[in-house]
Amino acid sequence: MKAKRVSLDDIAKALGVSKATVSFVLNGRGDEFNISKKKQELIHEKAKELQYVPNFFAKSLRQGETKTIGLVLADISNPFYAEMCKIIQETLYSKGYNTFIVNTNDDKELEKTLMRELIQRSIDGMIISPCNTIDALIPILHETHIPVVFSDRPGDENADFVGIDNMKEASLLIGKFKNKPKKILAISQHDTSIQTISERLQGLKDASKKSGIELVHINLSSERKEALAQVKNELSNHVDAIIPLNNMVALATLGILQELKINVPNDVKLISFDDHEVFSFMTPSVTALRQPVNKIAAISVERMMERLKESQVPGKHQLLECEFMERGSH
């Protein structure tokens, strides 16, 4: 059934030399060990002829490192994470590391299981956007001692974190409307206990209080009809500005507004927390606060590299600035 793979030993035997010699040569250390040019050539040829593919596991088992970083994402179909994923993978690759990506769908149980599996695979480190409160993860992280970097969503207080200051950014957002709104509707969807979302909401609350703006919050039903009713109801109550708490909610909200024949920005203003590649193509184009996804990804990898060298450095929280994408909806 399974054609046995060619091993180092096969090459060694075919050539009448030892495994060690072959190993040295194929790892480019032939000269270092003074192996004759002729023999080196012979070995390379034979390896090609037999279509030798080194067994990565055997090597890892022996060397105790896998040159693999686990990447735990909450939702790969969200373009924000997709982009982050892409950049992280590229950056890690350029540093000689592979990335093992898993998608948790914001499911805590699945997250636990998948993390355990990553650890079983002896990954050298883990970059993670945790689902939710990280309480459940702590025991797992304690089972292992590999470096962990939290990305986009914070984790343990004294672990590395790379992301944005959601509270601050949210409170600044309120001042971005061209005309000061009287009543703002903040919209979330799904799990409000996700830390980033609750921080954003808190930021809005604080800032609106200070500036005397009324703030209401709804958590959008996943039932289309109900969601329509929710929004309609709020808008009939003098809401003049909307802040969806992430890009996916913004899209859902825009769809609802369209169905309700409510015009943005005439009837209501809107600024999305989180940008989306399509916002600039929409009518009107959607004003948004853009998270520096490239930087978040790059710095996450950077932190990981430092950790891999020196596991004892204290955790650092790196908070990056967002960029305000001034478009036509506010």
Place this chain on the structure above:
Amino acid sequence: MKAKRVSLDDIAKALGVSKATVSFVLNGRGDEFNISKKKQELIHEKAKELQYVPNFFAKSLRQGETKTIGLVLADISNPFYAEMCKIIQETLYSKGYNTFIVNTNDDKELEKTLMRELIQRSIDGMIISPCNTIDALIPILHETHIPVVFSDRPGDENADFVGIDNMKEASLLIGKFKNKPKKILAISQHDTSIQTISERLQGLKDASKKSGIELVHINLSSERKEALAQVKNELSNHVDAIIPLNNMVALATLGILQELKINVPNDVKLISFDDHEVFSFMTPSVTALRQPVNKIAAISVERMMERLKESQVPGKHQLLECEFMERGSH
């Protein structure tokens, strides 16, 4: 630096039993080997106490299978692939397999390298959306003998393929405009040699010829200004319908049309080959041909499972039907 991980042997020694016993018990085969209940309990306790995590590599090395499928994608930031990726990972997981995802960015060289790395990791099989013509991949696939399923983009004639009939779907698309167009502009971007794109184009050519419609094709410049000029130039030449050859091109095209102040569908009609989650939220909503991504993903996994059982079954090409998403732009 690296705190050594607890191994089977550590448990065995701590308890004064043999590795074998511990292995049996922890793999749930304690009863099968008539190991006393008491000892089994003791072993489980000790394992927990020492926070034992089995070494997946050692196990794989020994057993010769990894329960891991490699997934090679052309662009994970394209929502089509992101969705496919998500479903494939979920489905494989439910069948006891992990997924190792890599992203090639449609870069042939990178694709080769990444595929080699997957093979080194002794993956049990590979699901792949190849970059381009697969000629370059054939030698690599011949180096190994693991099952390969081509997904979305076809590969070797006699290998498994799950996707759509791009030529047929494209030719049907021409008949979908509400009013028969006189001159259609097909738009691509980046690499036209991607097989799906060239098949779509061919389908359009065939069908337009038959129905006496003029067809022109441009490959959009990645230079914004140039792209604007390209589209403007074509539209001034009596084009009354546009078919972007995939969803990302559709978005780019819509952005250009907006900047040129050309109204869809009044000035020009548009149908996108490939749907996008945001098309229904746009003004006007964008009519599109939707690929059955869920089915493609599910059937790809199904094929892989069959192959893993019986590697000798002949390759099957499974062509699925697209769904026409009737919206407001055509």
Place this chain on the structure above:
DNA sequence: TTGAAAGCGCTAACAT
């Protein structure tokens, strides 16, 4: 009912 030992493929210390 349990233990000893071989071996998966590789690397590196130690011989020669």
Place this chain on the structure above:
DNA sequence: ATGTTAGCGCTTTCAA
């Protein structure tokens, strides 16, 4: 300049 060998952590056959 190259070969021998131990051992990474695990499973499994054979022995006791």
